[in-house]
Amino acid sequence: MSRKYAIIGVGHVGAAIAFSLVVQGFADELILIDKNEKKARAEQLDLQDATARLDSRPKIKIQDYAELADTDILFVTAGNIHALDNASGNRWAEFEYTREIVKDIAPKIKASGFNGVLIDTMNPCDAITQYLQKEIGLPGSQVLGTGTFLDTARMQRVVSEKFNVDPKNVSGFVYGEHGESQFVAWSTVSVNGLPIKTLAPKMNLDLDALEDTARSGGWAVHSGKGYTSFAIATCAIKLSRAVLDDAQLMCPCSSYNVKYNSYVGQPGIIGKNGVEELIDIPLPPEEEQKLATSAATIKEKFATM
Amino acid sequence: MSRKYAIIGVGHVGAAIAFSLVVQGFADELILIDKNEKKARAEQLDLQDATARLDSRPKIKIQDYAELADTDILFVTAGNIHALDNASGNRWAEFEYTREIVKDIAPKIKASGFNGVLIDTMNPCDAITQYLQKEIGLPGSQVLGTGTFLDTARMQRVVSEKFNVDPKNVSGFVYGEHGESQFVAWSTVSVNGLPIKTLAPKMNLDLDALEDTARSGGWAVHSGKGYTSFAIATCAIKLSRAVLDDAQLMCPCSSYNVKYNSYVGQPGIIGKNGVEELIDIPLPPEEEQKLATSAATIKEKFATM
Amino acid sequence: MSRKYAIIGVGHVGAAIAFSLVVQGFADELILIDKNEKKARAEQLDLQDATARLDSRPKIKIQDYAELADTDILFVTAGNIHALDNASGNRWAEFEYTREIVKDIAPKIKASGFNGVLIDTMNPCDAITQYLQKEIGLPGSQVLGTGTFLDTARMQRVVSEKFNVDPKNVSGFVYGEHGESQFVAWSTVSVNGLPIKTLAPKMNLDLDALEDTARSGGWAVHSGKGYTSFAIATCAIKLSRAVLDDAQLMCPCSSYNVKYNSYVGQPGIIGKNGVEELIDIPLPPEEEQKLATSAATIKEKFATM
């Protein structure tokens, strides 16, 4: 029936997602919704102006929640990046703002009859995704946050630079909050098929320093361009393609974990229903503890919503 | 030897080009240069963070003019979009600003030994591209402006909407300045293989109104998002691919026309040397006159540089 | 709901379509059906073996007509290329063979409840597509043949070589039968925006000779590799994408023309319902006559089915 995408919030992230979907021919239909209708219209026009130079012709519509009824993938990318400007690196700074957004959009999404998979990039990602899921009332599997999928990509980049290899040679996961309490589960990380815990001493690698670099990767980008967009957009699209293909692809992302009664970032299996299953990789006690702590941080914040 | 791209100016347009090249796997190597090094570094990081999620791994470097020596395609996308904010729709408003940019970057490009094809998106596109060509001293074929390639895409979009068809069903060209003196050469325009001049009366189409809509298309986007990026980036990349493939693809763009002793937008053949040939489609006298007038406008402005 | 494709007949053409869909990530779901189940299974395995090296993971299933119920695009590519081996260049040689195929598959397609768009590449393309449409009972718009879409591509290639330009610089159409009675409507052909009828005398071009080369293009390929596959597969996929995007893209292909009460190749508008509209470009009388003759040839053959 063709691939139907929608994006609520066409700021830097939403627009980058839209552009990437269009130039790659991934979307057959694309709905753009923004509280600023002129912005949505401008992005629509800019993308439509590109169509004469592209091999495909996605239909691009704007501002119509009714279109969500048969939408396959809904990205929610609203946010107020300026909330971060004086926030000393804390994604919770967006909390007040995005909570109000959810209060506005959740009823509209619910009313539309949307029954696809919602992929959320708002911050604080884990808590706000859970809040969104609760307000919309969709099954938890169908509402996921990009969470530590991006942080894992950053960890892969940071580690790969030390080894001068492709980030795809680096496996393993960042767990927990898409925020300060996240952690690299080094027990899961391998480079070129070899456990980094074994390699690190030989190379005099300071894993704590690497973890700091990965964790602060978003701020490094933010400080130079005022926001982050390309990597998060690419992660969000990767998740969406696994849904459309029903790929059963393992990706770390933010979803509901019954053990913690909270959304939290950990590996899951992505398929047509969203997060089809969580993967419990046995972690050493200190990493288990970090995950519990990070989940508790998220849960506590969620409780205030 | 792999495809080596460089971008001078990673503002909205340059960053959109970089993102599109990376997600589509078009570039094997990509050099980002900006007067704001922190911006270049942030875009590099944001793109590198995406690499773990992409099928390819372009090398991305920053700020090194020496890399231009063996670069195949150099996009120059510097500009100061805020110069337009109070400019009532006149791309000449960027003139003072981009002239200074050329004075800064042209000697560095020249010194690098760059000998590929330069594709310029700066405004006022035609005059500044000519100025850039003169200052760098490369053959005219190797320095081209996106010019009316974008305006033509907008005309295709505007016309296609009236006929409810794919913009690719609309052939024909916008000629002249990438600016106010541009015009749609309606004599060249067909829809679904039929001349629009024949179709227009039957459909009560007001071609002048369509032309106005196309011409002001950029401002419609600008007024909503504060800049334009996706369509211009897509046009620039399309030109670059025709160069790398040595495709001999006909595209309207801005290049030197000896008849007017000026850069001006008209169809040309794009191949490995840039604009390999201009295509002179016989135009009716009134269109010929408009082209001469538009060229004169550009030339006059260029003379003040 | 993701893009669901099916292919009946995974010989050279069907397999090339499947491979292209998979490597480009166009299909989310792909059903392969062949009278030789071992062949279908082998193609499935070969494509699934590729999945670990690709960015996406289409679901590939085989031999199940029930899957057609919600299939978007059904390619019918059955045939017996060996029927052509001694056929002195006549696609009617496949007639006896493909008619039996239709008798076999049409009831199964009908019974499946298929209600998408069927794109047929069997030969003799026009008559057999019409027969298929009649037997399945779907609206004519939903059953189309690749017809002269491929012949037009060949004409574009042949003309472009004379002018040393990209085939995409050549516009215009081959009309009529995907067979011997086809013709290039030279009145519709332009190169670099200029009518070929004007250019030909200056360049001493023999249009009849060019037409012969284009018409016999398939045989040139057939004589060297024993079949044709890549261009026809690419044309079929192009049509399918226009359907999925609801692009309203103009393409010549084979569909029902009420004027001739026959399927015949001419430009049409491709959208979600298949051929949404035929485009009647006024042709000079001699070309009109050729079209009528070609349609009559098809109709006569169809009458014998």
Added chain:
Amino acid sequence: MSRKYAIIGVGHVGAAIAFSLVVQGFADELILIDKNEKKARAEQLDLQDATARLDSRPKIKIQDYAELADTDILFVTAGNIHALDNASGNRWAEFEYTREIVKDIAPKIKASGFNGVLIDTMNPCDAITQYLQKEIGLPGSQVLGTGTFLDTARMQRVVSEKFNVDPKNVSGFVYGEHGESQFVAWSTVSVNGLPIKTLAPKMNLDLDALEDTARSGGWAVHSGKGYTSFAIATCAIKLSRAVLDDAQLMCPCSSYNVKYNSYVGQPGIIGKNGVEELIDIPLPPEEEQKLATSAATIKEKFATM
């Protein structure tokens, strides 16, 4: 300088590589060489006929060894699949045939001044790639065989089916000969981040049976379609892209291992020089022994060349 590819041998594998490169726009220039010039010409025409329907326009040339002088990637895909027809699953059956091919083409490759990366898919892959390397005289890093890269993909597929997940969730490697003495190094295999050795008992998985299915995967395809093409082509292209991107991507493939004084399949780092480094993952003694045995098998066969 654009991406220049060449293929020697445009049978099923070579043609599939060519088609995939062209439809995906990976190649800017493509040289096809075959002992049967009519076959090369037919494939060239079939691909060129597709160009009017594609977004790019690779230059396609045939039969000219001189073009190899500045070729980046040379695929050698010659072979005689019919040699296998009565061969009871033994790739050595192609040995006599491919040795003669090497004697024919190696001097021509050498004389051309080719200095790119050669990716060989001929069988018996390991020995014949080594022979090719010796005859051409290029550094060993620049001449590699697809080897167990394909077998690893098949292992990933076979394992993924048992777990109902994306093959990309399966990490680990097949080592040794691209032939009967190959083996899955189960110690390296994980599914969803968990070691298969741990998972297998819980799921009653018979790893030996899985290994047999993976090893015989090629024959399963061969028995149904008479050859294998799509997965091997996809693996070969994946390696080539890592070279062009200088990606430093880890892939198992066949290259020279000084320890065994033989080509053999094991993980290596692929970059602009081909196999830039071998990765020695510590294997348990029984796997080390299997690797030594497999290498000895290859070496022995090579000695007879």
